[in-house]
Amino acid sequence: MVSLPRPPATSLLRFLFLGLSTLASPSRAQLELHVPAGLTRLKAVEGAEVVLPAWYTLQGQVSSSQPWDLLAVMWFLEQEGKDLNQVLAYISGVTSSKPGVSLVYSMPSQNVSLRLQGLQEKDSGSYRCSVNVQDHQGIKRSHSSKTLELRVLVPPAPPSCRLLGVPRVGTNVTLSCQSPRSKPAAQYQWERAPPSAQVFFAPALDAIRGSLSLTNLSSPMSGVYICKAHNEVGSAQCNVTLEVSTGPGPAVVAGAVVGTLVGLGLLAGLVLLYQRRSKALEEPANDIKEDATAPRTLPWPKGSDTISKNGTLSSVTSARALRHPQGPPRPGALTPTLSLSSQVLPSPRLPRTDGAQPQPISPSPGGVSSSALSRMGAVPVMVPAQSQAGSLV
Structure with missing residues (x-):
């Protein structure tokens, strides 16, 4: 057996075969090609092998002393939308064929x-057998042909099972089953595995699409569900486990988390807003206005008022009007202070609210302040005064 020639040569052989058939002269022997009745349409499973039966007879042959020679046998494959394809040729004792093709x-x-x-599935189509014979002398020829239909069937490939939806109590889900390859198209059947065996039918089951609708789920509906894809030459199956949950779904949990985060974000925003407003109200109060009036100074008595006419040293106490005993002292209010006639006291000052330290007031050239004397360790002493008569008082 040799390999088939290229397509141009195949066409040439075909034309040669048809030419021989056309030029075959009438003779007393007629060639007739036969196929079994009822076997013109054959089916076979992918991967297996099949025999397309055919044989020929010669009618009107005078005697066996004048045998007819087999000139040529050809098998062609015809497929819709494709060119005629030669799969085997036997010419003058030489056979050529495609892989997997042979004469019985x-x-x-x-x-x-x-x-x-x-x-393979691609081997489906119409197979035509053509036979040419001639007499022993090569003068008389005859031709005949027959066609057989072959359909290669493919069992369902293992399907894939999927669960569509969230299996929670009270919800609806769909079990899907689909085989990627099947010829003819597969039919589907869903059933529930033991111990709670159950077979499903329409309308819950769609045998063409392979879907099973489960409505109003409950906990007892949990289990293993098996899908079987089948056609006339085979079957395959897959399964999916259904677990019906009673707790909140993922969407509820996600919503609660998002709501909590949003609430915390709003709370943080309110806190920041409150802090900014409080700071904005404090800043104007701490600023010193340039056009503000200076605080009033406490009037002090003159030095001549501190000494009585009899020459006795007396203290002068000056105070502002007394406030309510339960009220806090007003800023800038002075308390009575013992003063000497020979001392110059600084004027009282209001405390500053901007955090700056008050600048010390330098004493006047004529005396030293009481605070400076205290820091130097001085102690107040009562000096006796002299009367006009010259005696101490």
Whole structure:
């Protein structure tokens, strides 16, 4: 067996075969090609092998002393939308074929059945057998052909099972099952595995699409669900586990988390806003206005008022009007202070609210302040005065 020639050569062989058929002269022997009745349409499973049966007879042959020679046997594959494809040729004792294609019997033989091995889906189509014979002298020829239909079937490939929806109590879910490859198209059946075995039918089951609708879920509906995809040549199955939960769904949990985060964000925003407003109210109060009036100074008595006419040293006490005993002292109010006639006291000052330290007031050239004397360790002493008579008082 040799490999098939290229397409141009195949076409040439076909034209040669048709030419021989056309030029075949009438003779007393007529060639007739036969196929089994009722086997013109064959089915086979992918991966298996099949035999396309065919044989020929010669009618009107005068005697066996004048045998007819088998000139050519050809098998062609016809597919819709594709060119005619030669799969096997036997011409003058030489056979050429495609891989997996052969004749059942060795030639020359009146049985020209074709064997196909390792079938694939692409091998489906119409197979035409053509036979040419001639007499022993090569003068008389005859031709005949027959066609057989072959359909290669594919069992369902293992399907994939999916769960569509959230299996919670009271909700609805859909179980989906789909086989990626099947010829003819697969039919689907859903059932529940033991110990709670159950078989489902329409309308909950869609046998064409492979879907099963489960409504108003409850906890007892949990279990293993099996899908079977089947056609006339095989079947395959898959399963999915359904666990019906009673707690809140992921959406509820996510909503609670998002709500908590939003609430915390709003609370933080309110705190920041309150702090900013408080700071804005404090800043104007701490600023010193340039046009503010200076505080009044406490009037002090003159030095001549501190000494009585009899020459006795007396103290002068000056105070502002007394406030309510339970009220706090007003800023800038002075308390009575013992003063000497020979001392110059500084004027009282209001405390500053801007945090700056008050500048010390330098004493006048004529005396030293009482605070300076205290820091130097001085002690107040009563000095006796002299009367006009010259005696001490």
